[in-house]
Amino acid sequence: MRSSEQQTRRPLQPRHRWGVAPARISARHTARRRLDHRYALVAGVFSTNADRSKGFAATLDITPDRRYTSWQEMAEQEAIRPDGIEVVSIMTPNDSHYAIARAFLERGIDVICDKPVTTDLAQALELRALSRRNGLVFGVTYNYTGYPMVRQARAMVQNGDLGAIRLVQVELASGWASTLLEAEGHKQALWRTTPEIAGKSTVIGDLGTHAHHLARFITGLEVTEVAAELSTLVPGRRADDNGHVMLRFSNGAKGLLWVSMVAAGNLHGLRIRVYGERGSLEWIQEQANELNFRPVDGPHQILPRGAGWLDPAARRVNRLWPGHPEGFNDAFANLYTDIAEAILARRDGIEADPMAYSFPTIEDGALGMKFVEATVESNQQDGRWVDATLDLED
Amino acid sequence: MRSSEQQTRRPLQPRHRWGVAPARISARHTARRRLDHRYALVAGVFSTNADRSKGFAATLDITPDRRYTSWQEMAEQEAIRPDGIEVVSIMTPNDSHYAIARAFLERGIDVICDKPVTTDLAQALELRALSRRNGLVFGVTYNYTGYPMVRQARAMVQNGDLGAIRLVQVELASGWASTLLEAEGHKQALWRTTPEIAGKSTVIGDLGTHAHHLARFITGLEVTEVAAELSTLVPGRRADDNGHVMLRFSNGAKGLLWVSMVAAGNLHGLRIRVYGERGSLEWIQEQANELNFRPVDGPHQILPRGAGWLDPAARRVNRLWPGHPEGFNDAFANLYTDIAEAILARRDGIEADPMAYSFPTIEDGALGMKFVEATVESNQQDGRWVDATLDLED
Amino acid sequence: MRSSEQQTRRPLQPRHRWGVAPARISARHTARRRLDHRYALVAGVFSTNADRSKGFAATLDITPDRRYTSWQEMAEQEAIRPDGIEVVSIMTPNDSHYAIARAFLERGIDVICDKPVTTDLAQALELRALSRRNGLVFGVTYNYTGYPMVRQARAMVQNGDLGAIRLVQVELASGWASTLLEAEGHKQALWRTTPEIAGKSTVIGDLGTHAHHLARFITGLEVTEVAAELSTLVPGRRADDNGHVMLRFSNGAKGLLWVSMVAAGNLHGLRIRVYGERGSLEWIQEQANELNFRPVDGPHQILPRGAGWLDPAARRVNRLWPGHPEGFNDAFANLYTDIAEAILARRDGIEADPMAYSFPTIEDGALGMKFVEATVESNQQDGRWVDATLDLED
Amino acid sequence: MRSSEQQTRRPLQPRHRWGVAPARISARHTARRRLDHRYALVAGVFSTNADRSKGFAATLDITPDRRYTSWQEMAEQEAIRPDGIEVVSIMTPNDSHYAIARAFLERGIDVICDKPVTTDLAQALELRALSRRNGLVFGVTYNYTGYPMVRQARAMVQNGDLGAIRLVQVELASGWASTLLEAEGHKQALWRTTPEIAGKSTVIGDLGTHAHHLARFITGLEVTEVAAELSTLVPGRRADDNGHVMLRFSNGAKGLLWVSMVAAGNLHGLRIRVYGERGSLEWIQEQANELNFRPVDGPHQILPRGAGWLDPAARRVNRLWPGHPEGFNDAFANLYTDIAEAILARRDGIEADPMAYSFPTIEDGALGMKFVEATVESNQQDGRWVDATLDLED
Secondary structure (H helix, E strand, O other): OHHHOOEOOOOOOOOOOOOEEEEEEOOOOOOOOOHHHHEEEOOEEOOOOHHHHHHHHHHOOOOHHHEOOOHHHHHHHHHHOOOOOOEEEEOOOHHHHHHHHHHHHHOOOEEEEOOOOOOOHHHHHHHHHHHHHOOOOEEEOOHHHHOHHHHHHHHHHHOOOOOOEEEEEEEEEOOOOOOOHHHHOOHHHHHHOOHHHHOOOHHHHHHHHHHHHHHHHHHOOOEEEEEEEEEOOOOOOOOOOEEEEEEEEOOOOEEEEEEEOOOOOOOOOEEEEEEEOOEEEEEEHHHOOEEEEEEOOOOEEEEEOOOOOOOHHHHOOOOOOOOOOOOHHHHHHHHHHHHHHHHHHHHHOOOOOHHHHHOOEHHHHHHHHHHHHHHHHHHHOOOOOEEOOOOOOO | OHHHOOEOOOOOOOOOOOOEEEEEEOOOOOOOOOHHHOEEEOOEEOOOOHHHHHHHHHHOOOOHHHEOOOHHHHHHHHHHOOOOOOEEEEOOOHHHHHHHHHHHHHOOOEEEEOOOOOOOHHHHHHHHHHHHHOOOOEEEOOHHHHOHHHHHHHHHHHOOOOOOEEEEEEEEEOOOOOOOHHHHOOHHHHHHOOHHHHOOOHHHHHHHHHHHHHHHHHHOOOEEEEEEEEEOOOOOOOOOOEEEEEEEEOOOOEEEEEEEOOOOOOOOOEEEEEEEOOEEEEEEHHHOOEEEEEEOOOOEEEEEOOOOOOOHHHHOOOOOOOOOOOOHHHHHHHHHHHHHHHHHHHHHOOOOOHHHHHOOEHHHHHHHHHHHHHHHHHHHOOOOOEEOOOOOOO | OHHHOOEOOOOOOOOOOOOEEEEEEOOOOOOOOOHHHHEEEOOEEOOOOHHHHHHHHHHOOOOHHHEOOOHHHHHHHHHHOOOOOOEEEEOOOHHHHHHHHHHHHHOOOEEEEOOOOOOOHHHHHHHHHHHHHOOOOEEEOOHHHHOHHHHHHHHHHHOOOOOOEEEEEEEEEOOOOOOOHHHHOOHHHHHHOOHHHHOOOHHHHHHHHHHHHHHHHHHOOOEEEEEEEEEOOOOOOOOOOEEEEEEEEOOOOEEEEEEEOOOOOOOOOEEEEEEEOOEEEEEEHHHOOEEEEEEOOOOEEEEEOOOOOOOHHHHOOOOOOOOOOOOHHHHHHHHHHHHHHHHHHHHHOOOOOHHHHHOOEHHHHHHHHHHHHHHHHHHHOOOOOEEOOOOOOO | OHHHOEEOOOOOOOOOOOOEEEEEEOOOOOOOOOHHHHEEEOOEEOOOOHHHHHHHHHHOOOOHHHEOOOHHHHHHHHHHOOOOOOEEEEOOOHHHHHHHHHHHHHOOOEEEEOOOOOOOHHHHHHHHHHHHHOOOOEEEOOHHHHOHHHHHHHHHHHOOOOOOEEEEEEEEEOOOOOOOHHHHOOHHHHHHOOHHHHOOOHHHHHHHHHHHHHHHHHHOOOEEEEEEEEEOOOOOOOOOOEEEEEEEEOOOOEEEEEEEOOOOOOOOOEEEEEEEOOEEEEEEHHHOOEEEEEEOOOOEEEEEOOOOOOOHHHHOOOOOOOOOOOOHHHHHHHHHHHHHHHHHHHHHOOOOOHHHHHOOEHHHHHHHHHHHHHHHHHHHOOOOOEEOOOOOOO
């Protein structure tokens, strides 16, 4: 019975990406409810090892009949149960996203999928067609878009506070793989540096798609062309670990994108700066509760999350008062909650709060894959400019 | 049945302090479980208005028979149920803490109580005696001690990284009440500036006790004497809204403590600096994921939460990798989890992980009340030095 | 001949405080001239050792007849030369300021003197009376007031940007004397920790007077009462090395002042925060090119030195465009230039630019001595409040 | 006579670039002397308008016979005077550097020249050949290399603190020309955006050469290839105002260089980050007194200018103790002083302190011109990689 369902703690433990986490939206929802009330975790596969998967499922209070050992089994079983899951969360290595997502979409189950959404563009377009054909929600966890001050940045661009956008500088440069970790048995490093699993470009697929989406999310612009250099800076590594990309945007704006796993000494290193005619914005994940606004004709302003005078888009996802920091988990939860709103609205045949629809979808996922492919192509062709657009009009 | 219990979201929504939130520890616990699995919210009073209390309880999936309308009723009923609550959380205005805590302690129910723990020292000592007599856990939510980098600071002092402590400068100075909000019907402002509810000193009771405990927690020292000036800086206000306190510590160290509600332009404004013979530490809540260490003979160091080389006390409560910010909710949850460990150990008749026992107890609550009283006395006596110690040896 | 005079480099090398540096104002001055054109160094005593004094004077292109070996000799000789100095700079240990200043004032020579201006209040008042009687300029080098963004802060308070001032928090807490340097032959440490040379309180005299003046300069308020604790935190030291002072201001505002030589790990540690009804200002010497303004109802603003929209008082002393940092030497030079303006105006019998008169005078020096004495008295009397005002009406 | 010479204040007023400032090295020099004693300004041209030039020269105490109205006249006259100038400083618009420098070099006078050193590579190589043939010093004012913490960064790379360098990210992105200032009669904007004066690329010539040299100075690496996009982002502008350049270095390291005049809201915007195998360095001009060092296996360190434990290369150019900020003028003066050392050593036929020879020379100037040309070529060729090396072996 639904009232007995445990809540998911997936979004609160995003590091457990090694499993499939199918979740069911709580039937009871109120405007005040936050993520921890929006999902109940009722079924799942949590490891490729059957015993470990079942053992972990048990600690999550999943009933024995729903502790699956393969996603195929789970998709089949859940699809026929009367109380089957409504939505599945896919947090597996990149190369498995496509098959899993397809299996659930084909059975009418909404999908929340990690990025990069597939390992090539064709698969992403196929998933897009399938989700559209079946009328399903397909959320992609470009999770940084869940931060209130990222929402504020987007709103300020939309409101014209910067004037026309001219420059976008975005970085996601960490130093976590500055040594050859994969040779030391480091699991994450191993799959991320194995091209067969990670895809055509590790840094662009894993990090570049985040940065690409964040730039698009905040500016509302599309990346039209890229000129790139992808490098392997740690000797012995099989995958690229650093990417420099020059960007051209749909309105004529220019940009630089830097992604790295070998920026030794950096922490996660996510930062974006957007410059317009009348000023600029800077957001740094490590000071996530602040947004820097620098108008051309006045002082540098630091906007604090939580202020009553922020844009409704930022206030809508605010939890705490200014000075009490929110973090990564809170932002991730905001994204999940938005997706929950959209799924509920879909099931009820209504429209959700328009602000809920800012979450990334399969279209964004497909554009990310196009970005990966264009970047790889430019890199192979002496850095020349390559088209990065996608015709998604149909 | 227990497996159907919803988790509590108290620690994730600490702003809902206007009710009584009694919680039951989940029977299923593993070493990996985090807060969201440590408590299940099964009963409660959420408003002095019966309808609102019941309505809110319903949204939390509390069964109808446990949606109480008074804490007295709840204490009586829960004490006789076979599946009665194991622990109660008290998040009500200051003047009601004592009576509620006593009611549950007398019935053998562990207590988690907001600070200041009472409105005078005598009540706090009485609660202490009662909890000791009944062998119960009494946690006090000086929640800032849940931050990993506060734990790191404490460990570094204990490890002697600073040498003997000489100076402690602590501030909790926000600007939220810079105008006469209480005259505009602002509820929080109203009860906090009503001496009959807030106690002998609003700023010292509400903010000073936090700062006092944080200084004690990190340094391991006791405040022995205080010289204070308490002021009302907003015309028309009935309570003090700013406090300046000079401190003397048990080892001869000196300090300054500043608490304010009228530091216009500040956000929450919590910051502590501890200086020893060999260097100093600085922690600022608004950059909670960092700890500043400044040795006398080397560069300023910024220690990031999440680093593998931090002290075990900090790593134990870490959730995310460096660069992905944790926030207020995460820290609060750490405190709740520590208390859960202690309660479970008490029930099982064993010792919990020694690191779990760093959470604040009724002794800390009583010392906080002594601090309030000493500060008020010094203020009344032209700023002279007043004893702030408490003999808790028995 | 005057056209051959070298410029002084005193303000550019303020560390050479071990001598007497008498300077002559350049006869040629234009509105555009900066400090380096405002003074020519033509005579001096630079050491108590005659050979060293003469040798150093030679490197400064001082003619042989004006390389003096005592300030007495210099005062006498320069007073009777037709091209004698117009102004003397006193940069000697505290206990010699009074006698030197008096000797030059008596001979009609303007004085620029380091702070604390004397070792007791009576001497300061005597110098004040003497300089007034002789109609001379007496500048005191509270040099931090030369920073453009300190001038901006003062202007903003004057303009009412903060509303009525309520709180002032000022610190000058370095860690340079965290060990017993004076026992290791460290010259500066030696004279500063010798009460007979440094005066009644080393930290208040040396550091506290700076902080006290900066608070007065920015707020335009007087300190009326103090409650203090002065401590010696390094074992074996003869002087105090840390001071905590609670402040009351003429308009009812409150404050805390912290000065220290043992804040281990701090650099120079000068910072001031001023809170008013409508917002607050923060200036930190280590980020001297910025002024933080935090209005109650908007974002934190960082005002950059050099912006065209700053107050005229800040623009008047600006040298470089925003983003090119100015430093300590530039600020010190601004103070010297202001004093030069005042001296020239006095000699010409006219008024200088009103903004030039913001430099500290013997009145400020005397108020500093009163502050020292009041603080020492409070410390001796169990921290009780002591009057810190001075009647300078006559 | 030499003792009557005024010191130059060129380096202290670098904004007066509209003239030719020939300077004579003071014959008297001691180890303690700083810039203000190293040069005496004795002759000059200060404007293309003869009256203005002479008028300004007069305010600088230049004798009437040396107040020139053209650089041609000055070169001729000074070359034949027995007390003629020893060194000339060229601070004119870019297109005149070559002819002026050649005129003085041909007459055996050392040269200090602003950057970019010429408007094309051929001219720079010609000046190089000429200065080598005549055995003269040719200093180029890439002035940011004068900052102590830039010297520290260079020393740390040389000492191997970072291991092999992998990545270099450098920016010099200000927002000063975010609007079409040149249409409003803004003089600086006018000549800088006139290709005939500014050269083939304004942003690369004016800003890119600074960034290029700073990267080379700190890392000791050469830029071997570039892939670039140069843009004009302000409508109506005749010159480029933004440049994005991907870099390849001689050891295989990669980099990004961003230069802009239209980064609206930025101040001067100079920042460099250098990543190696074992950690990274970051220096930001706006916090010029700090150097950030982030080792892979420890905390982020902020090294303060002035610390006794810094590298000798940084301590050598230090002026003030830590916490008292030094600025742009101090750094510029350091560069001038280094050049003075080299000139004096050349004249004396000896070697100066090896550390003095870090100042930029005509070789650096020529490499800067090659960088401009390669960047322009890549931009014209669809962003493909273009060689940026120069064979300077002969």
